[in-house]
Amino acid sequence: MRAVGAGNRLQAAGLPAHPQPSQRSVVWVWIALLALTGVEVALAAAGARGGAMLALLLVLGVVKAWLIIAWFMHLRFERRTLGWALLPAVIVCILLLCFIVPDSVRLGRLRDTSRSEASHAAETK
Amino acid sequence: MATPARTSLGAPEWAGGVQPFAVTHAKMGMWLFLMSDSLTFAALLFSYAYVRNGSAHWPAPFPIMPSIVLAAVMTLCLLTSSYTMVQAVRAARAGATAKAVRWLWGTMAGGLAFMALHLNEWRMLWGEGMTPRANPWGDPMFGGTFYALTGMHMLHVLTGVVALGVMAARLARGRTTSEGIEIAGLYWHFVDLVWMFLFPLVYLISVRR
Numbered sequence: 001m002r003a004v005g006a007g008n009r010l011q012a013a014g015l016p017a018h019p020q021p022s023q024r025s026v027v028w029v030w031i032a033l034l035a036l037t038g039v040e041v042a043l044a045a046a047g048a049r050g051g052a053m054l055a056l057l058l059v060l061g062v063v064k065a066w067l068i069i070a071w072f073m074h075l076r077f078e079r080r081t082l083g084w085a086l087l088p089a090v091i092v093c094i095l096l097l098c099f100i101v102p103d104s105v106r107l108g109r110l111r112d113t114s115r116s117e118a119s120h121a122a123e124t125k
Numbered sequence: 126m127a128t129p130a131r132t133s134l135g136a137p138e139w140a141g142g143v144q145p146f147a148v149t150h151a152k153m154g155m156w157l158f159l160m161s162d163s164l165t166f167a168a169l170l171f172s173y174a175y176v177r178n179g180s181a182h183w184p185a186p187f188p189i190m191p192s193i194v195l196a197a198v199m200t201l202c203l204l205t206s207s208y209t210m211v212q213a214v215r216a217a218r219a220g221a222t223a224k225a226v227r228w229l230w231g232t233m234a235g236g237l238a239f240m241a242l243h244l245n246e247w248r249m250l251w252g253e254g255m256t257p258r259a260n261p262w263g264d265p266m267f268g269g270t271f272y273a274l275t276g277m278h279m280l281h282v283l284t285g286v287v288a289l290g291v292m293a294a295r296l297a298r299g300r301t302t303s304e305g306i307e308i309a310g311l312y313w314h315f316v317d318l319v320w321m322f323l324f325p326l327v328y329l330i331s332v333r334r
Binding site for chain 2: 018020021023026027030033034037038040041043044045047049053054057058060061064065068069071072073074078079081082085086089090093094097098100101103104105107108111112
């Protein structure tokens with residue numbers, strides 16, 4: 001039995017089916033994703049911590065996400081308008097969420113302040 | 126001045142009335158759903174970051190062996206299932222239905238392996254006393270955020286496995302097109318993509334020293 005061809009509905013809409021990534025590039029992307037995961041695990045095993053580690057993990061996460069979106073989800077092979085219509089809005093929304101981060105820092109500082117005030121009051125009693 | 130890009134129908138891409146994105150409504154709908162779902166996960170991750178950042182005693186309970194290695198194997202399962210999904214789409218587009226169905230079964234197997242490993246991890250953590258309200262290591266919010274993030278993701282994996290099973294059955298009976306498989310694949314790759322952030326942010330920055 002054969003699947004209904006990719007083109008049927010697309011052709012009815014006057015749309016050609018987009019090209020696909022080559023078999024070789026798909027294998028390379030898969031290997032790259034595994035390798036980047038290996039790098040992340042190696043960093044954690046080596047004891048990397050703190051802000052630099054977090055930033056590095058986020059960068060690696062974004063690179064892996066881009067590989068998946070571009071090659072596995074074929075966005076690289078779709079018309080460019082699709083990516084421009086979808087991605088900037090999501091990125092801006094995610095960046096807007098960053099506005100709550102300073103408040104979480106303030107929360108930690110408030111806790112430290114109240115704890116030191118409590119210990120100071122206990123000492124002066 | 127540069128001439129604006131034109132669609133296959135001859136109209137300028139942004140003029141409307143034609144399809145400026147050159148995708149069907151079904152695929153566009155899936156992309157829009159995935160964009161909104163990515164914001165759901167982003168909101169959950171930022172909530173987690175907020176609680177973690179404001180906590181004085183956030184636990185780091187995952188030893189490299191077995192927790193991180195196990196989570197890395199779970200990542201391998203998901204990445205490999207994404208690879209098999211790409212092959213399923215390729216086979217479906219080539220009209221090789223039986224081959225496409227086999228690749229879809231392989232993809233589902235990857236998803237099920239991920240879920241089995243994850244549920245086993247949950248069972249072990251629960252056995253160590255980590256519930257959504259308490260844990261023996263530090264801030265009690267850790268359990269709640271961990272189960273919320275990984276549970277939401279696992280729900281997506283389960284949904285994806287069921288959806289792929291339905292699509293495999295429909296493809297075998299000639300009731301869907303290769304485009305239907307590609308759209309289901311978009312969802313599956315998204316589940317994989319989300320894990321690329323959950324794995325480092327939940328596990329790798331909570332490694333026990």
